[in-house]
Amino acid sequence: MFNGILIEKDEQGYRAGYTRLDEAQLPEGDVWVDVAYSTLNYKDGLAITGKGPVVRAFPLVPGIDLAGIVTYSKHPAFNAGDRVLLNGWGVGEKYWGGLAQKARLNGDWLIPLPAGLTARQAMAVGTAGYTAMLAVGALEKNGVTPARGKVLVTGANGGVGSFAVALLARLGYQVVASTGRQEEAEHLRRLGAAEIIDRAQLSAPGRALGKEQWAAAIDSVGSHTLANVCAGLHYQGTVAACGLAQGMDLPASVAPFILRGVTLAGVDSVMRPQADRVAAWARIATLVDGELLNSISREIGLGEVLETADALMDGKIRGRVIVDVNR
Template sequence: MPLAPTHFRALLVDETAPRVRIERLPAQRLPDAAVILAVEYSALNYKDALAVSGRGKIVRRFPMVPGIDAAGRVIESNDPRYPEGSQVVATGWGIGERHWGGYAERMAVDPDWLVPLPEGLDARRAMLLGTAGLTAMLALLKLERAGIAADQGAVLVSGASGGVGAWAIALLAGAGYEVHALSGKPEQREWLRALGASEVLPREGFVDDVRPLGSTRWAAAVDNAGGEILSAILPRIRPEGAVAAIGLAAGMTLATTVAPFILRGVSLLGINSVETPYALRLEAWDRLARLPAARFAEIDAGTLTLDQLEQASNQMIEGKLHGRHLVVPG
């Protein structure tokens, strides 16, 4: 029997046992916000997996509804920008960390966190993209604005098997770039090639014998790893090239020299998808909406229910999942 409109189903994580639970909550439990969504889809990101599994300090307030991405329909609104019935997407701004996120049938959001779903995207495709696709597109836009054209040479994508890495490969390849993928998961080589990588490099040995200036190989890179991986990428970028820095899976410390920057003119471009200005978010989502259907099919790994999330989160952290797994809260 469908839930009464006055209640909604949600996955909660807490500090006390049971740490993960699924509850039927009264609508009054929703945080105060100007817009209420009926969530159609969320997604399982690595950050969400850390939050649900408890293996990372992601959640800042308890109890918390995780889910850093959400797409759905506005059912209540005090903001004229988003009338009832509007289709919207929500990412960033601490959703699922400091503010209740998308692993629920209902979600209360600040309207400034929203973007109207552009023509060409439905809620499912929006969540196949989510924070991962948005971040990858922001990286592509910055590389383009830095003057990195497709005819200047190959672009390396590190952390290629993750959500952002996979979308970065697909977006770069779709824009005409030659893409090389760096991955520590050799079993995913064929999938990375299917996404658009012309070459897949093993992570093993990549950081060995790194010098202040190495032999140049790539015109640019999209780095999802940070740490020693980013330190090993910078000396191998061609003169006037650029690296879009997105993640820190390999660590926050950057051990490098100024040589790539002052002797080769390499640019290090930071990507912050959490608090992206509204105009830039609109630009990125509008461009994502123009992607061909085949791009979504290649990255769609299926759907999960709230009841399956805890197991799937552990599998993701253990490296047993790839592609984009959507979450249906109902």
């Protein structure tokens, strides 16, 4: 028996609970993992609270991230004792995820824990930091360098945004952070933001083409914000889009794309090929340190997940939430 968060849906309704589970309940998989740490992401909050149609199979253990130690493997790439991590692949949505003490998984979804990172540190990074690293890579692939000018990060106090600010700053970029929580401005400056703007400047319907302000952007918000970001990019600017906190719609004009040659680069982290994952995580391990990870994260126990999910959905959580599943 082990502890976990279980989401159920039946004639009694939709509910999530902290409960005891039996190993016999675990789904099929060729790798067994003793989970050390997981995380609580925005997607996990939607799943646990039922505020978004995230969960597609019931019952289900949520948690789109996990890090731990292999206890049994039939997969050729892994052996008992290996340290591994997982992000995405529908885990925590279609398949049982990391918010439990044990997991049974498809070994193709796992990658080795990068040298230099502990399981806790990897979960301080989690899907949010991994997505931010992919977004930075998308900008670089399109020729964006620090010399090109300012880079805007929207949703800068969220998990992806916080990491995007920090990673860009460490790579020498001049970062403009957009946030609705001006009381967190000093925190964003400590992460490396050179300038802070209020998200209200971007969140309402705007002009089809605005003043050229940024060489590039990383957007985790979508909707009117993404439309205004595109409208404010320099000639041949690039925006890496990786989120939809404001909405899935894009009420934009083609003007930035056909008059300024702007590129809208989509960033998916869920189904990313294995080689991209390994490369992104290897790079993360060289750019982050304990001081950054401590400043950008907080730790809770598995028993605190349900109440913290409510706070996350209410916008009361800053940065990353690490979950120690063994307390």
